[in-house]
Structure formats: C-alpha cells, structure tokens
Amino acid sequence: MSATNRRLLGLAGLGAAFLLAGCWERPPIESVQRGFRGTGMVHVANPRLEAAKFAANQAPESSPRIEVEPNAPLAKDVYKNVKVLGDLDVGNFTRLMAAMTQWVAPEQGCNYCHKDGNFEDESLYTKHVARRMLQMTQTVNSKWQNHVGATGVTCYTCHRGQPVPSRIWFKDGEGLEGGVFAGWRYGQNAPAKSVGLSSLPKEPFSAYLLGNGEIRVGSAKVLPSDHVASIQHTEWTYALMMHFSDSLGVNCTFCHNTHNFATWDGSPPTRAVAWHGIRMVRALNNEYLEPLGPTYPKTALGPAGDAPKAYCATCHKGLNKPLYGAAMAKNYPELLGPIPVAVRQAPAAAAAAPPTGLLGKILFAVGKNELSGEAMQTIDAAAKALVAHPQVKVAISGYADKTGNAAKNLELAKARAFAVRDALKAAGVAEDRLLMKKPEFVIGGAEADARRVEINVAE
Numbered sequence: 097m098s099a100t101n102r103r104l105l106g107l108a109g110l111g112a113a114f115l116l117a118g119c120w121e122r123p124p125i126e127s128v129q130r131g132f133r134g135t136g137m138v139h140v141a142n143p144r145l146e147a148a149k150f151a152a153n154q155a156p157e158s159s160p161r162i163e164v165e166p167n168a169p170l171a172k173d174v175y176k177n178v179k180v181l182g183d184l185d186v187g188n189f190t191r192l193m194a195a196m197t198q199w200v201a202p203e204q205g206c207n208y209c210h211k212d213g214n215f216e217d218e219s220l221y222t223k224h225v226a227r228r229m230l231q232m233t234q235t236v237n238s239k240w241q242n243h244v245g246a247t248g249v250t251c252y253t254c255h256r257g258q259p260v261p262s263r264i265w266f267k268d269g270e271g272l273e274g275g276v277f278a279g280w281r282y283g284q285n286a287p288a289k290s291v292g293l294s295s296l297p298k299e300p301f302s303a304y305l306l307g308n309g310e311i312r313v314g315s316a317k318v319l320p321s322d323h324v325a326s327i328q329h330t331e332w333t334y335a336l337m338m339h340f341s342d343s344l345g346v347n348c349t350f351c352h353n354t355h356n357f358a359t360w361d362g363s364p365p366t367r368a369v370a371w372h373g374i375r376m377v378r379a380l381n382n383e384y385l386e387p388l389g390p391t392y393p394k395t396a397l398g399p400a401g402d403a404p405k406a407y408c409a410t411c412h413k414g415l416n417k418p419l420y421g422a423a424m425a426k427n428y429p430e431l432l433g434p435i436p437v438a439v440r441q442a443p444a445a446a447a448a449a450p451p452t453g454l455l456g457k458i459l460f461a462v463g464k465n466e467l468s469g470e471a472m473q474t475i476d477a478a479a480k481a482l483v484a485h486p487q488v489k490v491a492i493s494g495y496a497d498k499t500g501n502a503a504k505n506l507e508l509a510k511a512r513a514f515a516v517r518d519a520l521k522a523a524g525v526a527e528d529r530l531l532m533k534k535p536e537f538v539i540g541g542a543e544a545d546a547r548r549v550e551i552n553v554a555e
C-alpha cells in the first residue's frame with residue numbers, strides 16, 4: 097500500500113470514527129426481554145433519554161367532575177349553538193370548555209375559538225374545527241377500543257397545550273421535518289423525522305394511512321397481474337414501519353418476531369393492536385381531518401392544498417402508550433362517545449347481564465404457546481364482554497398433562513396463560529382485572545383439551 101493510500105485510509109478511518117461518534121449513545125443501555133430467548137426480541141432503552149421523555153409526557157391533572165341533580169339544566173336548554181354537547185349539563189359543559197382551553201389553547205384562552213367572548217358566535221374557523229374534533233374524539237373512544245382500550249384519548253393526547261399538534265403530515269411529505277431536495281426522488285434520500293431519519297420515501301402515508309394500500313413486501317400470488325408487492329410498495333412499507341418504530345420509541349421486535357416479519361404466528365399481540373391502529377388512523381383522516389380542508393384558512397393547508405392529517409406519532413409522540421397510558425379520558429365521560437350514549441352508558445351496560453362462569457377456553461398446539469386465529473377470536477369475544485362490564489374480574493388458569501417432562505409442561509402452561517393475559521390486555525382489559533392462577537395438571541391423556549387456558553369469571 098502506498099503512503100498516500102495509507103494516509104487516505106487513515107483519514108477515512110478518522111471520518112468513520114467521527115460519524116460513529118454521532119450515532120453512539122453513552123451507556124448504560126438497559127434492555128428488557130420481550131420474547132423467546134435467542135430471537136433477539138428485546139427492548140433497548142437509554143435511561144437518560146427515557147428520563148427526558150418521562151418529563152415531557154405527563155398528563156395534566158383533571159379538575160373534579162361536577163355533581164349535578166338529575167334534572168339540572170342541559171347545555172341545549174341554556175345555549176344557542178350547541179350541536180355536539182347539547183345533552184351535557186351546564187356545569188360539566190363549562191368544566192369541559194375550561195379543560196379544552198387548557199389542552200389546546202392555554203395562551204390564547206377562550207377567545208381562540210370564541211370571538212371577543214361572544215360564545216354563540218360562529219364566525220371563527222377554530223370553533224368549527226373544534227366541534228368536529230369533539231366528535232372525532234368521541235369516535236376514537238367509542239368505536240376504536242380495540243386500539244385505544246379503556247385508556248382512550250382527550251384533546252391533550254394530540255395537542256399538548258398547542259393549537260396545532262406536533263407531528264402531523266401533509267401529502268407529498270413537504271414540511272415533514274425533512275431536508276431540502278431537488279428534483280423528483282420519490283421523496284427519498286432526504287432523511288425525514290417522519291420515517292425515523294432513514295433514507296426511505298418520507299411520505300408513505302397517503303398510500304397507507306389515507307388510502308387502503310396493501311402493506312406488504314412479499315406477494316402472495318405467482319402471476320404478475322395482481323402482484324401488489326412492487327419495489328415501491330416495499331419501500332413504502334419499510335418507511336411506514338420506520339415511522340411506527342419512531343413514533344412508539346420501540347424497535348421492530350415490539351411487533352414482530354424478526355425471523356419472519358410477515359407471519360402473524362409468533363408476532364406479539366402488540367402487532368394486532370397496531371393493525372387496528374392503522375385502520376383507525378385511516379378512518380380519522382378520511383372521515384374527519386381531510387374533509388376539514390375547506391374550513392381552514394389557506395395558511396393551515398399543505399403545499400398540495402390538503403388539510404393537516406394525523407399519523408401514529410400525533411398521539412404516541414415517542415411512547416408505546418401515549419402519556420404512559422394515563423387514562424385521562426374516563427374523567428370526561430362526555431368524550432367517551434356521543435353524549436346520550438356516554439352519559440347513559442353505565443346503566444345500559446348494567447342492564448345486559450354481566451357474564452358468569454367460563455368465558456373462554458383457548459386450546460394450544462403441542463409444545464407451543466402461540467395464539468391461533470381461533471384463539472384470538474375467543475379472546476376477542478371475552479374481551480368485549482369484559483370491556484362492557486368493567487366491574488367483572490377473571491381468573492386465567494393454564495392446564496397441562498403429565499406426559500413427557502411434567503415440569504416443562506407446567507412451565508408451558510404458565511407461558512400460555514401469560515400469552516392469553518397479554519392478548520386480553522392488548523384488547524383493552526386492565527391488568528388488575530386479570531388474576532393469574534397457578535398452572536395445574538389435568539388427569540388423563542395428552543388430548544388437545546389438556547393443553548388449554550381457561551378464562552373464568554372470578555367469584
């Protein structure tokens with residue numbers, strides 16, 4: 097090697113060292129195992145960065161709800177232009193207005209949505225947007241419990257004290273916190289925060305979070321005629337996945353067993369929650385946010401003239417559960433669904449008899465603790481009954497037989513019971529309602545029935 101070459105190599109090495117220094121995080125790094133040993137299913141975190149996140153993601157205190165007489169006046173009896181909150185009593189209506197101000201426009205105050213303190217006036221666009229936002233929030237909490245569970249959302253989940261939430265997107269990816277780029281590059285090679293600073297296309301969202309594009313890299317079909325998985329879709333899929341990871345502050349193994357990204361067997365239950373999340377975000381963008389375009393002033397629109405839209409980061413902001421799963425929404429029952437439903441929901445649910453006895457029996461394959469599609473259906477049905485009856489607790493019991501290695505079988509029964517518990521949690525049932533029983537042996541042969549987990553209503 098010539099001296100010049102060696103010098104060049106040395107310089108390159110120095111450059112690499114500088115580059116690496118930029119990526120390197122000072123230890124300690126903590127890791128938590130989230131899947132089978134040897135599958136690399138670990139969550140890696142840096143406590144220093146976590147501490148900063150913790151401080152930035154605290155839910156504000158909720159003021160106490162106002163106790164009202166059954167015949168207290170309702171907003172619709174007293175006010176002029178109430179189209180969403182009409183059936184709410186006046187005391188709690190005012191309480192919600194104060195909370196909305198704190199969540200969305202603390203600096204601007206009531207006049208952000210109300211012109212000069214004239215509350216019935218309808219001339220500000222912000223009031224029209226806010227009315228639609230109220231309905232959107234009710235929809236999230238009532239129709240998308242398979243994603244938001246009992247935790248739910250309030251305006252604060254997205255807004256955090258800002259009229260315009262952080263982390264929103266427009267078509268074409270302009271304004272997506274990306275670098276400057278010249279020419280048409282599919283929005284690529286301009287590292288954007290929206291896709292975790294990767295050089296993947298920075299706007300896969302029109303295809304997947306507005307459109308119903310197939311999120312797929314491998315085609316299930318042989319013939320090119322209906323071959324949905326093009327190179328472009330593959331790039332968009334990976335870009336979307338980078339967005340998921342970045343939004344939730346997790347790596348790919350949070351939702352995938354990386355020996356095979358496509359298969360659902362062996363994917364943790366979080367992937368199913370994410371699947372529902374994709375459908376939820378599509379619905380919010382199509383039914384609420386995109387149609388608000390004509391309501392906004394031009395300056396609020398994107399370069400393509402489209403309305404601002406939501407993606408995973410809009411709620412999650414770097415955490416796997418927004419605001420660390422703080423259940424703010426339950427303090428504002430009027431945000432849990434269209435008001436007549438929300439306010440009367442508790443008695444109506446009580447009217448349908450609460451479940452009793454065996455709520456579900458989940459069978460497993462020999463030596464496995466993975467949940468089959470059928471198992472997921474059983475668990476979903478049980479979860480629905482539990483979400484409708486928040487007072488009911490259940491016992492989760494794993495069973496095993498004594499064939500082969502009895503001690504191993506008990507371990508497996510335990511792992512299966514935990515898999516069922518995790519799926520119920522993912523479906524929105526709070527952990528303190530799920531009582532774990534010691535695994536037991538069943539007498540008899542190695543029939544499928546022995547390899548089961550039961551969900552029973554606890555006495």
Ligand code: HEC
Pocket residue numbers: 174175176177178179180181182193194196197200201205206207208209210215216222223224226227
């Ligand atoms: C983020 C926007 C927003 C903020 C901030 C806000 N409001 Fe409202 N307000 C609304 C919306 C939307 C409605 C209509 C609700 C409906 O249609 O059910 C409304 C309606 C009202 C009404 C009923 C007026 C009528 O006669 O129709 C009153 C009173 C009111 N707000 C008071 C307040 C007060 C007091 C504050 C400050 C503490 C406040 N609002 C802050 C959005 C807002």
Ligand code: HEC
Pocket residue numbers: 196200209222223225226229230233249250251252253254255259260261264385396404405406410411
């Ligand atoms: C899923 C996230 C989400 C939730 C929940 C949410 N918002 Fe929004 N909000 C948005 C997005 C996205 C925009 C568009 C941002 C923009 O205006 O540029 C927006 C815009 C607004 C605006 C217009 C701001 C402006 O100046 O252009 C108001 C007012 C508003 N929201 C009020 C509310 C209220 C009140 C609630 C609760 C009842 C609420 N939002 C709940 C996502 C959300």
Ligand code: HEC
Pocket residue numbers: 311312313314333334337338340341344346347348349350351352357358359366367368370371374
């Ligand atoms: C928050 C959960 C979540 C995270 C994190 C996540 N994914 Fe995904 N991934 C999903 C879901 C859900 C689907 C299926 C989407 C659908 O079918 O609508 C999917 C689909 C995929 C597919 C397509 C599989 C096929 O059928 O062709 C690939 C590849 C993939 N993910 C890779 C990754 C990679 C690489 C990462 C890390 C950068 C990652 N994922 C992070 C939830 C996640």
Ligand code: HEC
Pocket residue numbers: 236243244245246247248249253340344366367369370371373374377406407408409410411412416417418421521522524
């Ligand atoms: C409207 C706000 C909102 C949006 C938008 C949203 N999520 Fe969520 N997500 C939540 C809430 C709230 C929870 C907590 C649910 C709970 O406590 O059970 C959650 C939970 C999750 C979980 C389970 C986390 C765990 O630790 O069990 C995953 C995975 C997830 N979201 C993925 C996504 C993905 C992927 C997207 C975008 C396609 C998305 N979310 C968009 C509100 C949202």
